[in-house]
Amino acid sequence: MTDDRLLSVQGVGKHYGARWACRDVSFDLWPGEVLAIVGESGSGKSTLLNLLSLRTPMDEGAVHYALRADGNTPGGLHNLATLSEARQRLLARTDWGFVEQNPRDGLRMAVSAGANVAERLMVLGQEHYGRLRCQALDWMQRVELDGHRIDERPTQFSGGMQQRLQIARNLVTRPRLVFMDEPTSGLDVSVQARLLDLLRSLTENLGLACIVVTHDLAVARLLAQRMLVMKDGSVVEAGLTDRVLDDPQHPYTQLLVSSVLTP
């Protein structure tokens, strides 16, 4: 049987001094699947996201990813630690996306919306201004931004629009895996709802696999098929989102679920 997994995480962990921020986390991810990592602040969920996306080196464990086959690389799962820094950076800019909690961290605030969206394409060698601009326009429209604002700087956009711009910037290379760190946390409730709708339709239509870190169970419910619950650096419960939220087994999960205020 062929191995269809997109991502395989085995026993990853990171410590700061004597304290393990995150320990012994393992899971698999399949193409098009959305996984939520849920926990309070301090649970280790953001550390985990940084380990998986290679932003922080891990102290133990391994992450395998199914690279696209090309002239140099056969397809199938590769241990990311064996890739050169150049290859890792290329991966991060093409087949992966990373949506930051604060859009200002994921955008170039001093250049136009169009340049922000088209940058990855330019890095990959596209040299036709007209076509770059066309594609930037196309993706702005897909994230429901007004194309007339293509030359404005992100500083002139609202928080919700900046977040949409950040998403477009990441999706322009059609990545297969997108990491999201609290993608809606900084936004107004009504803006959050519309953004979540957008994320849901994008992930479905584009077949994106996502790993979404959130403290908000509603986000997990809406976006993710599966979820992990983290506490003090460890995964305390994992499973299908509906099952975990409707029938939590671990006392901590039960506590989390019961403390959510229903609107």
Place this chain on the structure above:
Amino acid sequence: MNTETVHTTGAPLAVAPAQSADSDYNFAFLDEQTKRHIRRALLKAVAVPGYQVPFGSREMPLPYGWGTGGIQVTAAVIGCSDVLKVIDQGADGTVNAVNIRRFFARMTGVQTTTATEKATLVQTRHRIPETPLREGQILVYQVPQPEPLFRLEPRRAQTVKLHALAEYGLMSVRLYEDIAHLGAIARTYDYPVRVNGRYVMSPSPIPKFDNPKMHLNPALQLFGAGREKRLYAVPPYTSVESLAFEDHPFEVQRWDHACALCGAGDSFLDEVIVDNAGRRLYVCSDSDHCQSRQQAGHTGSAVGEPGSQP
């Protein structure tokens, strides 16, 4: 003591005969070990076209920022039989060029010249001579800021990485922005180029007009940045392409005028204000080129007209 022949229109050009070098100093001022150090760095630079090689820049008798990099490169490669030309803004007579030429005349005793075709070694600030160079000549550029990305990313620790990984997205973004906001790329000098299809390089603050001259040039092109302590090179016959978009190709400047002295229509022209009313004349920036053309009989609109005094 033989001095440099000063230009006036119509005066014959001369190669100043060699004088004896100042014996208080080592040939070309630098000690031999330093020269070897610089030459080793230059060999690395030639082996990897466009790549910035760090070197132990020495304090020179001219200030950092005034051409010490170019001077150190010239000092490292110059030999007794060389014939040296030094220009600034294209002219041999500007004070900085005069100063540097005198320095080398005193420190080496080599022949100096204002004629590009007679020179074996040309040190330049901000221009490439109009006269095409040939195999065997060396062009040494004075470079204030060797890093083409420095306005976008001032940290050296970062730009080293970007060059190593050929991550030039920042530069493309900048060019895109210019077109989006101004309709054209806004760089008119120090226009970034891609060398040998690999490294993005700063050609030094030459006007973009001169960029095409770098491409497949038969001469060896060496670049020295003394204050920033890096040097780099473009070997003969290397491809040098100015960055642009397919649908916004690289363009050089053009004038509506010809040189007022020699009539050249294809050289870089300096604009000179000649009276209080702001009347302007345009003359060749390359003084040697202009002189040669005048000697060959070409004239421009400002010459030989009695009533043309403003």
Place this chain on the structure above:
Amino acid sequence: MYVSVKGGEAAIENSWRLLAQARRGDPAQPELGLDTIAQQLRLAVHRVMTEGSLYDTELAALAIKQASGDVFEAVFLLRAYRTTLPRFGYALPLDTGAMHIRRRISAAFKDLPGGQVLGPTPDYTQRLLDFALAAGGEPPAPLPPAPAVAAHMPRVLELLNLEGLIEAERPANLGADASSQPTEPTDLTREPLAFPATRAARLQSLARADEGWLLALGYSTQRGYANNHPFAGEIRMGDVVVEMVPEELGFAIDIGDISVTECQMINQFSGSREVPPQFTQGYGLAFGECERKAMSMALVDRALRARELGEPPVAPAQDEEFVLSHGDSLESSGFVQHLKLPHYVDFQSELELVRRLRQAHRAEGGAA
């Protein structure tokens, strides 16, 4: 009628003559002797030697005279001269513990073995212009013989070290990774500075850096831009022996004395799970009596150690590339002043672009 620019040579020679005249000033005034400068402007001489990286009071005095008192220009002259000097080798590290002390104070303790030796300092004067100096006159009366300075003056930091209160000294030529092996310290006059820099390279760079730059940065650390709670643990000034090991001999010989000022600042460190709280230090060293320089250097040294001490770099004084790239007065002065060089070719290019853009703007009917 426009004629091409000429006469560059003649103009230059005339400017030299004007400079020489300006330098000499009124010929009725006695010409400054190098000894006079070295004696009566000694602090300027010390600064020029420190930033010029060359210990020679006579040459520094000459540089000051030639530069008409402009310290930046004098430092430049000395550095350019240094380039021409043959190099015999490297001295052994100076043993400042064996310094023949002329001044030694500590702000950390009221009194300490060896005492607080004030030395020739303006610290306890009132800064009132002394018009008696203007009139010149009698040299000051000779001093009575001084009580002998204690033979052994232990360092304050050694005393703190007895209790383990201060971090152990590590070789300054370790790389950024604390576990790496020490290597030969770089020589910044031979190799360019690379980032991230070892502490040894940083200290060299700081020792040669412009005093004003370091003073401002050090000051910023006291005003909350990376606060280190510094205490002047010890400042000592005096003469130290310079020794080197000539290859032919194979043992150390004493080649002379130089006077230096050394400052060790004591700063607090909050400790971590692994390391209990202890004091950390910043170090400064300068030629002669450049005390302000040594102190500023110690403050900036400590700020730049943020990375190796696990402190997040948040302030300009902690930004290694920023601090070290802009501290060398030859580089900064040269580049700022290079703006005086002709730039008319590039300016021409800019003129052409701006005109063209304005034309396009007008053609589109002005403001869109």
